[in-house]
Structures are given as structure tokens and as C-alpha cells.
Amino acid sequence: xxxxxxxxxxxxxxxxxxxxxxxxxxxxxxxxxxxxxxxxxxxxxxxxxxxxxxxxxxxxxxxxxxxxxxxxxxxxxxxxxxxxxxxxxxxxxxxxxxxxxxxxxxxxxxxxxxxxxxxxxxxxxxxxxxxxxxxxxxxxxxxxxxxxxxxxxxxxxxxxxxxxxxxxxxxxxxxxxxxxxxxxxxxxxxxxxxxxxxxxxxxxxxxxxxxxxxxxxxxxxxxxxxxxxxxxxxxxxxxxxxxxxxxxxxxxxxxxxxxxxxxxxxxxxxxxxxxxxxxxxxxxxxxxxxxxxxxxxxxxxxxxxxxxxxxxxxxxxxxxxxxxxxxxxxxxxxxxxxxxxxxxxxxxxxxxxxxxxxxxxxxxxxxxxxxxxxxxxxxxxxxxxxxxxxxxxx
Ligand SMILES: Cc1ncc(COP(=O)(O)O)c(C=O)c1O
Numbered sequence: 001x002x003x004x005x006x007x008x009x010x011x012x013x014x015x016x017x018x019x020x021x022x023x024x025x026x027x028x029x030x031x032x033x034x035x036x037x038x039x040x041x042x043x044x045x046x047x048x049x050x051x052x053x054x055x056x057x058x059x060x061x062x063x064x065x066x067x068x069x070x071x072x073x074x075x076x077x078x079x080x081x082x083x084x085x086x087x088x089x090x091x092x093x094x095x096x097x098x099x100x101x102x103x104x105x106x107x108x109x110x111x112x113x114x115x116x117x118x119x120x121x122x123x124x125x126x127x128x129x130x131x132x133x134x135x136x137x138x139x140x141x142x143x144x145x146x147x148x149x150x151x152x153x154x155x156x157x158x159x160x161x162x163x164x165x166x167x168x169x170x171x172x173x174x175x176x177x178x179x180x181x182x183x184x185x186x187x188x189x190x191x192x193x194x195x196x197x198x199x200x201x202x203x204x205x206x207x208x209x210x211x212x213x214x215x216x217x218x219x220x221x222x223x224x225x226x227x228x229x230x231x232x233x234x235x236x237x238x239x240x241x242x243x244x245x246x247x248x249x250x251x252x253x254x255x256x257x258x259x260x261x262x263x264x265x266x267x268x269x270x271x272x273x274x275x276x277x278x279x280x281x282x283x284x285x286x287x288x289x290x291x292x293x294x295x296x297x298x299x300x301x302x303x304x305x306x307x308x309x310x311x312x313x314x315x316x317x318x319x320x321x322x323x324x325x326x327x328x329x330x331x332x333x334x335x336x337x338x339x340x341x342x343x344x345x346x347x348x349x350x351x352x353x354x355x356x357x358x359x360x361x362x363x364x365x366x367x368x369x370x371x372x373x374x375x376x377x378x379x380x381x382x383x384x385x386x387x388x389x390x391x392x393x394x
Pocket of ligand 1: 057083128156157177178179257
């Protein structure tokens with residue numbers, strides 16, 4: 001699908017004023033009640049309750065380990081041309097050789113191209129569930145079975161999401177999850193083994209300074225969300241001080257959300273603080289709120305900007321609402337001016353994936369901006385967000 005959201009004439013966006021609001025952060029936020037240690041925590045949903053899982057600092061560490069565990073070194077792995085880039089770096093760093101497969105404008109893997117790309121050196125199929133929406137696992141697993149290939153299910157963008165009743169990431173040989181995109185945790189990536197395999201536990205603990213710094217950032221985002229413009233000002237000034245301190249002391253943190261794989265951090269595990277927060281979350285409610293918010297945005301925006309997905313299938317836990325724009329930098333700046341934080345989704349892929357070879361992927365990379373719909377946001381927030389989008393497009 002090609003972008004059709006057009007840029008308004010200069011000055012038009014300023015014509016209608018929305019009420020002055022607090023900041024809507026792009027990620028869910030942390031607040032102190034989530035830090036209470038639980039003596040008898042309830043078992044979480046998949047993948048948390050799964051016995052054969054390893055808990056890392058990043059999901060990229062899980063992708064790296066998966067190559068080793070499945071013996072994919074010096075073998076070809078078929079990877080969707082629409083990818084973040086860091087997961088491909090992790091596969092390469094572990095010794096696998098990625099080869100890219102077409103994804104269409106609706107973020108669906110092209111199964112015909114996938115099958116046609118299987119060659120004598122292919123050993124695995126790498127599947128990515130985009131924004132919480134499932135890829136056709138039945139067909140992909142059958143293809144893997146027919147050709148004797150492993151299937152890696154990258155659910156970094158699909159934690160808590162299901163295809164009907166079946167959790168995404170539970171059917172491939174290996175499932176990969178990123179926690180901090182969906183939940184207010186400072187770090188966390190999970191490797192799930194869905195058949196008998198033996199991945200090592202992470203050798204090192206999460207660095208405390210990095211964990212606390214991310215947790216503090218998330219708490220400040222909460223302050224900005226709940227305390228209006230005053231909260232946003234507090235957040236900004238503390239952030240500025242933090243940056244200055246880091247610069248002055250030369251303190252380096254192990255940052256989440258970065259775009260490159262660092263093999264030196266491949267054996268770092270999830271923090272204890274993440275575990276504590278996981279015990280305090282209401283997962284059913286998180287899924288319910290995200291689904292409600294997606295539906296609210298869809299009902300307001302489907303006429304204004306063509307959506308990527310036209311329905312919300314049963315079980316899906318949407319990660320964000322993909323707004324397809326002609327000029328996403330322009331749209332992001334105008335939404336930020338209205339207090340809405342967005343994410344420029346996957347503008348650049350891995351350099352080994354040739355630009356121009358997959359035109360629909362290039363269009364998605366140019367066009368998709370993530371609109372937040374996470375569990376901290378209310379129906380009023382969704383109304384506000386939809387109005388802000390309508391306003392900048394008017
Ligand atoms: C599809 C996909 N897989 C893996 C990752 C790696 O996640 P992490 O940042 O936890 O390493 C990302 C990161 O955005 C991703 O988008």
C-alpha cells in the first residue's frame with residue numbers, strides 16, 4: 001500500500017487549536033505501585049510461564065543465541081525484507097547468512113516468494129509478526145516441515161498477542177520476545193524453546209546503573225502523562241540534568257531501543273527489577289485496553305489515512321497503530337508539538353537488504369509512523385490523538 005496521507009498547506013495545521021494537554025508517551029510507563037515485591041506471584045501468561053525459556057536483557061540476544069542453538073552457522077536463513085535491522089545483525093554476528101524475502105504493503109510475508117527462495121543452503125525461516133498481527137503460521141510451519149527447515153518466530157512486536165487462542169511465538173522451533181516495547185519494564189528479551197533445545201542461561205546480570213536509568217526514564221514519562229504540562233517540564237529538566245551528568249562522568253549505559261547489535265552484551269540477562277514489575281502487571285487488562293484503543297483509532301482514522309490492517313482479529317494485542325504518511329518527519333514533528341510522542345518505524349533496514357528490490361517495503365519504511373495506543377492511554381486520549389492527526393491533515 002502506498003502512502004496517501006498528505007501534507008497540509010503551510011500554516012493550515014495551526015488553524016484549529018486543540019486544548020492544551022499533557023504528553024502522551026510512546027511507551028507504557030512505570031509507577032511505584034508496580035515495584036512491590038510479591039511473595040506469591042501469579043504465573044504470567046505465555047511466554048512468562050513457559051519452562052523452556054531464557055531471559056535476556058535484549059530480544060537481539062535471543063536471536064543471536066537461536067542461531068547457535070539451532071546450528072545455523074554458515075547456513076542461509078530466509079528473513080523478511082521488512083525488518084528492524086538489529087535482529088538481522090544478531091543473526092549475522094552469530095554466523096547465519098540472511099537472505100531477504102518479499103513482504104507486501106499490508107505487512108504480510110509473501111509465501112510464494114518465501115518458498116521460491118528456499119535453496120540448498122537454506123536451513124531456517126525467520127518470521128516477524130508486525131505490530132502484534134500474526135503471520136500465517138500454519139502455512140509457514142507446513143513449509144518448514146516440507147523442506148526440513150527450522151522456524152524462528154520473532155514476536156518482539158507481538159508479546160501477549162495470539163492468533164485466536166494460540167500465542168504468537170509458541171509454534172516455531174524458537175520464539176523471540178522483546179518485553180520493554182509492550183510493558184513498562186527497563187529491559188528484557190525472552191527466548192522460548194518450543195521443542196527440546198538447550199540454550200545457555202545468560203552469563204551476566206543486567207547492569208544496575210542502566211536498569212535504574214531506564215526505570216527512572218519510564219517513571220518520568222508517567223509524570224509527564226499524569227501531571228500535565230508541569231509534569232512534562234519536570235521530566236524535561238531531569239532528563240537534561242541526567243544527560244549532562246552522563247556526559248560529565250563519562251557513564252555509559254546499556255541502552256534499550258538502539259539499532260545495533262553488540263556481541264559484547266550478548267550474554268547479559270534480564271534485570272531483577274524487570275521480574276518484580278512483571279509480577280505486578282494485569283496482562284488481560286493490558287490486552288483489552290490495547291484492543292479498545294486500536295479500535296477507537298481505527299474508527300476515527302480509517303477515513304483520514306488508509307490503515308494497514310482493516311480488522312483486529314481475535315487474540316491480537318496491537319503494539320501500535322501504524323499511520324501511513326507521505327512525510328513522516330513532518331507529521332511526527334506536528335504531533336509532538338501537540339504532546340503526542342510517535343516513533344519513526346523502521347525507516348532503514350539492514351544494509352545487506354537492497355533498497356529498490358522490495359518496493360512495498362521501501363514504501364512502508366518511508367511511510368509508517370507509530371501512534372501510541374498502550375495501556376496507560378484512555379479513550380479520551382485516543383479521541384485527542386485522533387483529533388490531533390485529523391488536525392494536522394486538515
Ligand atoms: C522484529 C524485531 N526483532 C528483534 C528486535 C530486537 O529487540 P531488542 O531491542 O530487545 O533487542 C527488534 C527491536 O526493535 C525488532 O523490532
